[in-house]
Amino acid sequence: MSEFITLSLFASTLHLSVPVILPMLGGLLCERSGVVNIGLEGMMLSGAFGAVVFSYLTGNPWLGLGGAVLSGLISGGMLAIMSVLLRGDQVISSTAINLIGAGLTAALVPIIWGIDGTTPSVPKIPTLPLPLLPQLPVIGPLLGELSMIDVLAFALVFIVWWVLMRTDVGLRLRACGESAAAADAAGIAVTRVRIAAVILSGVLAALGGAYLSIVTLDLFQASMTQGRGFLALAAMVFGKWRVGPAFLVCLGFGLADAVALRAQIFTDELPHDLLFALPYLLALVALATFVGRASGPADVGKPFRRA
Incomplete structure (x- = not known):
């Protein structure tokens, strides 16, 4: 057991949770403003594809990150x-965003590269270790395996919570999701707030x-997100549209992924496909049992029509 539960397992948990945490934050902001967004999977695929295209064309992975942002703005x-x-x-x-994201990216790969399914390797963002952190006691070796990208992703969790719960901007956004009519009567531009939340x-x-x-990775592959956008939605619902609980659920999904990957090394008795399905099974169990009485913002899903 001591060989199974190591710092590498916890580091893998953090790494594997990041691509679920980021869309979860986006979906939470969107739905707290009153707009249902189950298109996170398609948005993720568009971002993954845009990042690879820009990284391939420019040779600069940081511009590839800019390509992902542009893809997110478009979707x-x-x-x-x-x-x-x-x-x-x-x-x-x-x-429709999910269908466009899955279909269009798969169709563009052979047009750009002349091959189906998987693109050639492109320049990737180096995961440089953080300075000084490896020297810290106990948590140093764990944090030493994280990169600046990981730290920025986790910092976004606090930033989104602070903006949503501690600022006037967050109050206006939440008001639009709870009662668009009341927010409009208070002078809040509901349409602008919702558009900004959806784009973000x-x-x-x-x-x-x-x-x-x-x-x-350093490539794009059709359907490479493997349902992580839907896991992000499940985390948001399981966390009852609150940043902290939803973040912990994302960590749980990351842990399930890390356990599944590590279990392949230690046992051949369990089918690998069953191990890879573990996060999705957990999501189904959570949604079917613990969140039956969960309710989102009062006005989520209701189009706003100014009286």
């Missing part, structure tokens, strides 16, 4: 137009996809 903007400006059904609109959700989800394609 978030599309959802904002369909669900906020045109007042379309929010579930159908965000489902696209950017955060796209960064989660970019983490997979140019930080963890």
